[in-house]
Amino acid sequence: MAEAVDRQSEQGAPGRALLPVVAAAGLVKRFGLLTANDRIDLRVDPGEIHALLGENGAGKSTLVKMLYGLLQPDSGTIQWRGEPVVIDGPAAARRLGIGMVFQHFSLFDSLTVAENVALALDGGESRAALARRLAKVSADYGLALEPDRYVHTLSVGERQRIEIVRCLLQDPRLLILDEPTAVLTPQEADQLFRTLGRLAREGRAILYITHRLDEVRRFCHRATILRHGKVVGVCDPRHETPATLARMMIGADVGSVHDRRADVAAGPVRLAVRDLTSAREDRHGVALRGVSFDVRGGEILAIAGVAGNGQAELFAHISGERASDRNDMVAISGLDAGDKGIGERRKLGAAFVPEERLGHAAAPRLSLSDNAILTGHGISRLMSGWRIDRAAALAVVDAVTQGFDVRKGRRDPEAASLSGGNLQKFVVGREILRDPALLVVSQPTWGVDAGAAAIIRQALVDLARRGSAVLMISQDLDEIFQIADRIAVIHDGRISACHPIAEMSSERLGLLMGGAEQVDAGAR
Amino acid sequence: MLRIVLERRAEPSLVMSILSPLLAVCLTLAASAVLFLALGKDPLKAMHAYFVAPLIDPWSLQELIVKATPLVMIGVGLSFCYLSNNWNIGAEGQYVMGGIFGGWAALLFHQSGSPLGVPAVMAMGAAGGMLLALVPAVLKVRLGTNEILTSLMLVYIAELLLDYLVRGPWRDPRALNFPQSVTFDVGIPILVEGSRIHVGAALAVVAAIGGFLVLRGTLKGFEVRVLGQAPRAAAFAGFSPARTTLLVFALSGALAGLAGALEVVGTMNQLRPTISPGYGFAAIIVAFLGRLNPIGVIVAGLLLALSYLGGENAQIMMKIPLNATRVLQGLLLFFVLACDLLILYRIRIRPWSRAGQG
The missing domain is CATH 3.40.50.300 (P-loop containing nucleotide triphosphate hydrolases)
Structure with a gap:
């Protein structure tokens, strides 16, 4: 816990000339009595794969939903490339250059890959032009897709690729992925990380929700750790062990809550x-x-x-x-x-x-x-x-x-x-x-x-x-x-x-x- | 700018669940007035011919019960199906099949004078309807087929089978080549002396009351309701959806078949190529208009019977085509389903604002 706080202040120190893609300060979101997000600060820089790490219910989804305009913060500010913004809907988020891949895909099973992509984009582009762009994006980022395949014939990994390609066609500066590997095989996950690496090298920022510690350590440049709706640490996961990450994620004080009782006869x-x-x-x-x-x-x-x-x-x-x-x-x-x-x-x-x-x-x-x-x-x-x-x-x-x-x-x-x-x-x-x-x-x-x-x-x-x-x-x-x-x-x-x-x-x-x-x- | 929003009620409105069928009837009357105007008829006179004239004539009142009998009987069975999310659309076919089987029994007992004739007609009719209804049920349970399609398609099979029988093997040789069977002599007991109201009317009421008690008070009825409302909760309760599907199809098929047999042997006294003015389909409206409640089905059955009588009346008196009656019945179903929305939702008119969107 203490180490984490130290690192957080380190991070806040001057020295980073780069303008962050997105910087949130003091975001609060309450649902009734539950404070899902309690004064969250988050900064994502261009070219970084940033992990949002936390248990279920720690507030990760709430936070990214605010960034994508699906929820409005009760208080706090969001800056987009240095400018304060109000993101009042996914359309506004997309206009800014934020793309999001959800855990549950929104694809039409009975349509083809190309048709699904076309549906998500604003009209005006011819089918042929779109097909060319689709082919180029898939090739550029190693996201193999056959435009004419029907979605119901595709694996989960392939479906996710459609969602990612759909985002990439809008040329986002920030790509948010909600637990993308939860549904993938290890091979599909590796493929995904290669793609994400390529995107980051182009200067795009990736915000990546997960609770898989090994992935975070292998692929992410920075991690913000949430617990009970609060930021409990920001760190470079490559310098952490799974044990230290786990401790931050779960909290070292958890064990002390336990009230030991007299042994019960089995x-x-x-x-x-x-x-x-x-x-x-x-x-x-x-x-x-x-x-x-x-x-x-x-x-x-x-x-x-x-x-x-x-x-x-x-x-x-x-x-x-x-x-x-x-x-x-x-x-x-x-x-x-x-x-x-x-x-x-x-x-x-x-x-x-x-x-x-x-x-x-x-x-x-x-x-x-x-x-x-x-x-x-x-x-x-x-x-x-x-x-x-x-x-x-x-x-x-x-x-x-x-x-x-x-x-x-x-x-x-x-x-x-x-x-x-x-x-x-x-x-x-x-x-x-x-x-x-x-x-x-x-x-x-x-x-x-x-x-x-x-x-x-x-x-x-x-x-x-x-x-x-x-x-x-x-x-x-x-x-x-x-x-x-x-x-x-x-x-x-x-x-x-x-x-x-x-x-x-x-x-x-x-x-x-x-x-x-x-x-x-x-x-x- | 104003916009209309539907707001979910915390609890279903009791007032609306009573008002919604009445509202639907009113809206149907309004829409049919427009329809009559479009046909160039005086809407007031047409309304009178449809809905008032049949009610002031004693003969018509008896006919009302004659026509309501099959509607109520089928409607009760369909309520069980629809409550449990089993979309039996083929009651018309099950009714026809019941007519065929009942007619078959009547032929077997023809000129025998046996007292077994009446129970045989009823049992065979119910069995015929049940057998046909079990086809979509078994297909749904075993193969996952859509029962809406299979039950509907079987209607045409039953109708064509009837057509074949009355034109072929069962045609009365003395009927001067008319496609019809002999006139049956198995006398279905008449309830009201001098009328065509037979024992089926009493059976329909018994079926409705029995259905009501089963749904309200027994575990089977509870099972039917839970399966329709929350299939996962039903599985959690230990109820088997497959068993219930078979059961409700068998029940509704048997009731439709019984209705068909009684109509053929008790009312028409012979088999003809057409033995139904669409009772099996109209009963779908009856079931929904009656709120899938067997007691409500009695009321709804009488109302639909009135629309049949009124339709005949309007055709004779005002030359309004009989198909207008079908349109009317369709409008009624449409409005019933639409008004049901008000039970779970209330309509609010709000100023347009962005914030209200989420």
């Missing part, structure tokens, strides 16, 4: 995952590779990891929303359940809280009592024969409301009308009140205000203390250090060994999450 194994292996479900999916772990009664096991490393797949296999190849890959309360549906797994004593509140954990347009029936119809006393017992369902709503302080306008409103935090309290409370032997919860406090988060975390701890097993898939390291007993890290569909939380340093955790286990060994 209960019986409630969930056993054995060599869980699965193929990728689609292009954006992750293959699970030999995932194994146990969760015992009385403990909270946290699975940390950067989003999109197999968490969704793992949850689906444990909940039964996806069937496993072998019956014994998932055992609940000692019984093999790999071929059982989610209803049967609930009958074995399991309860599940998926990451997405609306549409997955709850049906948005149904009332809360209907949503109580959603997961309770098989196990609790919500049915009387064929008929749904409405009174019992309402009683569940009342009990959850009381126990978890769910704030709502009416007794039984639609799920969608609740705020995120209150709905999250409801979907967590709905499961916990059933006293499950095993609770599997994904991102329990994602996007939830601090008060609701505290209630939910306390409820998880209490449930574990009562002897239930809790598996918590989370990206929130503060949360993990606060309530988990043991921790494992998932990366690229593989899972690390489980460590007692007290033995895990934030530094090592950051390395595991970045998939840099070997680098770690070398650095020590």
Whole structure:
């Protein structure tokens, strides 16, 4: 932390004659109670590949959205090549010379490469002229593209190339890429970095969002590190080790939040995952590779990891929303359940809280009592024969409301009308009140205000203390250090060994999450 | 400058969910007045012929129920389909297939005097409609085909099969070469003495009330609603979309088939090349106008039946082409769907500003 601050002041010192392409000062962006960006300073120079490094939720996306005009800062200034500017929309950003490649592409599958490119540009250019420019740009930057191919036949890497070429045709001075390598194979990523290097040598600036430490060290000239919406450091990543970067990204003080509790006698194994292996479900999916772990009664096991490393797949296999190849890959309360549906797994004593509140954990347009029936119809006393017992369902709503302080306008409103935090309290409370032997919860406090988060975390701890097993898939390291007993890290569909939380340093955790286990060994 | 924006309501408006069908009916009346004007007819007289005249004549009131019977029966089944996001557009074909199977049963029991004739007609009719409806359902579940296309295309298959049967093997040899079957003698019980209102009217009401209770009070009904609203949440609840698809198609096919069989054997008393004035398609409007609520479907069925009667009336009295009725029904569906927007959104008129754009 201290080193980082030093470097920051170094950076601010005079001596750089170059006029920055973009310089932001004191940018603040609030969403309700959450301050997503808190007095952010950022400076990107011509010819540099600048990494914006941080955990999920650190505020990286918010910052670049302000630079691209998708969000307006609440306060602070943006200077474009020395001139103060107001970027009031993506069109304005493009006029200035800012191009952005999003994580999720906006391409029409049923159109060709050339047609997709033409759609993004202002008209007036003939197809033939555009095709020539397209061919030239692809050739110049090593971005091989066949203009007549249909997009649906292309790989993710190729699709990304279309997006990049689309930006380059507008001759940007600043190119922003939001986690470009998250979806790429290592070979595609290498290709991308060669292209980015060429662009930088031409004097263009690249602002590059990531949390992959090794990439940052290999390819970036400078890194601005964000944590909890603040800049915590600016450095030259080539002079850093993955360990120092990880420490800045995660914060060395995280471990101290952890309140060590008395050792709990290990209960019986409630969930056993054995060599869980699965193929990728689609292009954006992750293959699970030999995932194994146990969760015992009385403990909270946290699975940390950067989003999109197999968490969704793992949850689906444990909940039964996806069937496993072998019956014994998932055992609940000692019984093999790999071929059982989610209803049967609930009958074995399991309860599940998926990451997405609306549409997955709850049906948005149904009332809360209907949503109580959603997961309770098989196990609790919500049915009387064929008929749904409405009174019992309402009683569940009342009990959850009381126990978890769910704030709502009416007794039984639609799920969608609740705020995120209150709905999250409801979907967590709905499961916990059933006293499950095993609770599997994904991102329990994602996007939830601090008060609701505290209630939910306390409820998880209490449930574990009562002897239930809790598996918590989370990206929130503060949360993990606060309530988990043991921790494992998932990366690229593989899972690390489980460590007692007290033995895990934030530094090592950051390395595991970045998939840099070997680098770690070398650095020590 | 002013601009009109749609603003999402925090909660769906209860008032609007009741008002929206009424508003749709009013807008349809207004639009049809324009239509009648364009046809060179006096709109007031046309309205009277359409919507008032049938209601002041006792015979017409009976006919209203006769025509509402198939509409309600089919509409109830379609409500289940549409609630669960299964777009069965082929109820017309299922109705025709029910007519074919029911007519087949009537032929088998012809001049037998057996008491089994009536249940056989109803069972065969329901089975025929169900079988045809299960084709798009199985294709959707197994192969992921679009049920809108497959169910619609099967309508023409059913209609051509009927055409072939009444012109070929089932033609009454004594019918002077008219394409029609013998006059059935399996008597479908009549509810009101001296009218054409048969037991189907009671069955339609039973189906609607039963459907209402299933949707409201049972887990199956709950499953149907969740699957339509939030498929992922339904899977999370442990509900199987495939099973529900098969079930709702089977149910709606059976109800359409039953309606067809009763119409053919109970009302028309014989098979002819055309046995439906488009009941299966009009029932789509019935289902939506009734807010996919089986009780609402009864009301909507009566309204659509009125449009059929009024159409015939207007044709006789004012020479308004019968196709104008189809246009009217289409307008009604259009306005119903459009007005439903007001349940979830409110319309606001705002001064034009850049800031409001995001």
